[in-house]
Amino acid sequence: MNSSSDVLVIGGGAMGLATAIELTRQGAQVTILSRNFQEAALHAAAGMLAPQAEGLEPGPMLDLCLQSRDLYPEWTSQLTDLTGLETGYWPCGILAPTYADAPPRFTGDAEWCDRTTIHQYQSNLSPDIIGGWWFPQDAQVNNQRLAQVLLQAAQQLGVTLEEGVNVTGFETKNHQIQQVQTTIGPWQAQTYLLATGSWSQELLPIPVTPRKGQLFAVQAPRQTLNKVLFGPGTYIVPRHNGRIVVGATSEEVGFAAYNTPGGLQSLLATALRLYPPLADYPLEKCWWGFRPATPDEWPILGHSPYDNLILATGHYRNGILLTPITAHLITDLIMTGQADPCLANFSWQRFTPSSPATERLALAHS
Numbered sequence: 080m081n082s083s084s085d086v087l088v089i090g091g092g093a094m095g096l097a098t099a100i101e102l103t104r105q106g107a108q109v110t111i112l113s114r115n116f117q118e119a120a121l122h123a124a125a126g127m128l129a130p131q132a133e134g135l136e137p138g139p140m141l142d143l144c145l146q147s148r149d150l151y152p153e154w155t156s157q158l159t160d161l162t163g164l165e166t167g168y169w170p171c172g173i174l175a176p177t178y179a180d181a182p183p184r185f186t187g188d189a190e191w192c193d194r195t196t197i198h199q200y201q202s203n204l205s206p207d208i209i210g211g212w213w214f215p216q217d218a219q220v221n222n223q224r225l226a227q228v229l230l231q232a233a234q235q236l237g238v239t240l241e242e243g244v245n246v247t248g249f250e251t252k253n254h255q256i257q258q259v260q261t262t263i264g265p266w267q268a269q270t271y272l273l274a275t276g277s278w279s280q281e282l283l284p285i286p287v288t289p290r291k292g293q294l295f296a297v298q299a300p301r302q303t304l305n306k307v308l309f310g311p312g313t314y315i316v317p318r319h320n321g322r323i324v325v326g327a328t329s330e331e332v333g334f335a336a337y338n339t340p341g342g343l344q345s346l347l348a349t350a351l352r353l354y355p356p357l358a359d360y361p362l363e364k365c366w367w368g369f370r371p372a373t374p375d376e377w378p379i380l381g382h383s384p385y386d387n388l389i390l391a392t393g394h395y396r397n398g399i400l401l402t403p404i405t406a407h408l409i410t411d412l413i414m415t416g417q418a419d420p421c422l423a424n425f426s427w428q429r430f431t432p433s434s435p436a437t438e439r440l441a442l443a444h445s
């Protein structure tokens with residue numbers, strides 16, 4: 080029997096690592112059981128911090144995303160102070176060009192650019208672009224670097240990280256997890272955190288399913304773009320070193336762990352139309368990942384059917400953005416036992432048969 084005295088985190092991706100770091104900073108003893116660090120969507124993502132470009136409706140989800148975007152500068156600079164490693168956080172703004180007249184949907188931090196303005200502002204866009212929205216507060220982080228920084232920070236702070244360990248099930252009694260079964264035997268802790276992303280249904284019947292995304296990257300000879308382009312059907316994310324990440328398909332094909340010619344073809348067509356210079360840059364690599372999707376596209380956070388199991392999963396396409404706020408809210412919940420009122424909006428119970436959200440969803444799909 081293995082035992083970690085305070086918190087056992089299942090899954091060492093974005094949520095697992097960031098929350099383990101925060102818990103440890105606040106004095107908890109934390110162990111992470113991680114099946115495969117490399118399969119985490121944390122690595123596969125594009126790293127946009129885009130609550131506004133994503134067009135989220137006003138409400139609890141947009142509020143959560145905006146709060147998390149606000150945490151990013153300090154959160155990443157603390158991680159850099161601790162590890163000496165850069166995360167590539169870049170408040171570069173996001174430009175959302177469009178081919179057709181767009182109604183002025185956004186207010187506040189968004190600015191509409193007409194045809195002349197947008198082509199002056201960003202050269203070499205498709206001549207078919209007739210205007211677009213500029214979101215100066217949206218940003219990006221180099222999520223591949225962030226993954227390394229989080230891993231190093233966790234190790235430096237003394238989090239016990241067991242890589243290559245698959246959690247296969249829970250043993251429960253009286254609404255409590257007694258222990259978890261793993262490929263290296265049972266583990267016990269006072270509190271358990273489920274942070275298993277797209278694979279959450281393997282352990283608990285909550286509606287989190289994989290939504291596959293395919294991406295590719297090119298290496299520009301120099302930094303030719305200095306802002307993210309969020310176009311119809313594609314986004315183009317320049318890094319400081321000239322690398323340009325292009326994403327992403329959105330496919331309901333289960334865990335089909337490979338790139339496909341069809342996926343890449345559609346991505347290439349939309350990206351090259353939006354920003355033609357991409358056509359001539361050396362193609363560096365292509366890859367894929369699985370977004371943990373929920374029926375309403377909001378994460379599942381907080382309490383679970385078991386008293387000592389906390390949930391941090393289902394972050395879908397905004398998980399990199401939501402990492403710092405998730406780590407903060409979940410750590411508070413575990414350390415104080417008090418749930419921030421905002422967590423009520425993200426409870427697993429919204430998917431129980433009689434909840435208003437489930438009824439709304441059923442109506443929407445009828």
Ligand SMILES: Cc1cc2nc3c(=O)[nH]c(=O)nc-3n(C[C@H](O)[C@H](O)[C@H](O)COP(=O)(O)OP(=O)(O)OC[C@H]3O[C@@H](n4cnc5c(N)ncnc54)[C@H](O)[C@@H]3O)c2cc1C
Nearest residue numbers: 090092093094114120121127246276292368397398399400
């Ligand atoms: C193509 C693509 C593009 C994206 N772009 C963006 C973006 O631009 N901006 C943004 O904010 N978000 C983006 N995302 C979403 C973001 O990457 C995810 O929401 C986020 O990584 C989810 O974090 P997580 O910790 O829940 O899951 P993950 O990061 O996937 O980590 C889960 C981990 O749990 C482990 N695990 C699973 N089951 C078990 C088990 N039984 N036992 C032990 N370990 C287990 C897995 O091995 C994995 O390492 C994108 C995702 C994809 C796929």
